Amino acid sequence: MKKTKLVVAIMLTFALCLASISSAFAAQSPNGYNNQSDVDTAITNGDLPAGSTAAVEASGGVGAIESDTPGESVIAVITKVLQMPVGTTIPTASFKFTATAVSVDGVDAATAGNMPALNMPASIDYSPASHGTAATADANTATYTQESEDSIFDGVTFPHAGIYVYDITEDATNSTTFVAGSGQEMVYSPASYKLYVFVANDGIGGLYVRAVSDVVTTVDNSDQTADFKVDPTPGEQGMVFTNTYMHTHLGSITNPNLAVSKKVTGSYADMTLYFPYTMTVKAPDVSYDPDGDLPPSSVTASPVPFTATAPTYKAYILNAAGEIILDPTPNSVTGTGVTVSTTTGLITVTSGEEFTYSLQHGQKLVFIDTPVGATFDVKELGTPSYVPAVDVLGNDAAGTYTSPADHHTAAAGVALDTGAYLVSESVNKADYTNNLPDITPTGLLINNLPYIGLIVLAVGAVVVYVVTKSRKRNRITTKA
Secondary structure, X not given: OHHHHXXXXXXXXXXXXXXXXXXXXXXXXXXOOOOHHHHXXXXXXOOOOOOOOOOOOXXXXXXXXXXXXXXXXXXXXXXXXXXXXXXXXXXXXXXXXEEEEEEXXXXXXXXXXXXXOOOOOOOEEEOOOOOXXXXXXXXXXXXXXXXXXXXXXXXXXXXXXXXXXXXXXXXXXXXXXXXXXXXXXEEOOOOEEEEEEEEEEOOOOOEEEEEEEEEEEEOOEOOOOOOEEEOOOOOOOOOEEEEXXXXXXXXXXXXXXXXXXXXXXXXXXXXXXXXXXXXXXXXXXXXXOOOXXXXXXXXXXXXXXXXXXXXXXXXXXXXXXXXXXXXXXHHOOEEOOOEEOOOOOOEEEEOOOOEEEEEOOOOEEEEOOOOOOOEEEEEEOOXXXXXXXXXXXXXXXXXXXXXXXXXXXXXXXXXXXXXXXXXXXXXXXXXXXXXXXXXXXXXXXXXXXXXXXXXXXXXXXXXXXXXXXXXXXXXXXXXX
């Protein structure tokens, strides 16, 4: 009899637990179903009770994430991605996030009044020395990824079992997040997520987060779809906020951020000669990406790329004294998307468009607003008899600074191309030198060569005549 009462008591306790769980999840199922069709199939198969609806109104995605261990809460984290052109120094920044209470069991948060604050990270911090996992989104774009150290549910006390809903966003207005300096630009993620937290009774008098369903309400990047679910658990980068950073050293003619110089050597070199060049300056992909090189995860609605039209960059040609050549017409600056002022000397070139120009000895082409990570490629066309060489400072494709300068040479009269380099945070330049090999003096005036030739020919004729005469005379003498 006592054994029977014990069994009945256990069964009643189990039934009460089931009732509490079913009441919490009658409206929405936390299981990993993407949509109502999946839930209906589960009901038909007996996996869910009749009347169950999808975990959220989302039309697809990864489904809700359930705890693998009963009584052990699901772990959910914030993922921060900071992307920038390759070779850019990582800025010091502290990114902050907000969880706004929406409802509990369908009751507005303001009315319910019992929604606890989530354990949002105080900040996710970046600096040149601490920046998380480094990777590349494409050949021109570096990414640095960090997750919040703790679960956003750690230390949170929920008052009862139920479905708690929060809006998760990044706080881009906080003045301590990032203070932009000269030429610095930070574009914040526009992402927002609606997080459904399924809090269940653990059967021993406690509560735990049995499942979460994280729905994209505003997409972070082109890899996401609004109203689809993502996975906010560690390593999945589901609840991601992607920020984009760019840095432009706003230079001057005395401190340019990119320069091409000309030096001519040789005792008989023509210092007035113009040497022709072609050049291309291409914006970083996060700034302008007409070829679609950025992966969808790096294309954000912030927007990134920053512009849908090709940016332009400002340049001047300086004389040997370092002064702006106000009318650079003799330098033959031409090309698609190029404008030239013949009164101020301002030259604007368009990203990705090749342009041509010429430089004399001592002259220099200088840029004052090319961003870090922009690609530059300079080619000097061959000039007969002159031997070209160039020393290049800048970043290579991996973002490593070329120090000492890369040295390139070519044969006399042959074109010399630097190849592609990236604008770095330091000095960026291509210093061309053209040498005309010295001519050994012979003491002869070239202008007199025709006359000298005639004299030599006349002397030669006389010598031939004398020799011939001498031979004839010898023959006559011999016969006699």
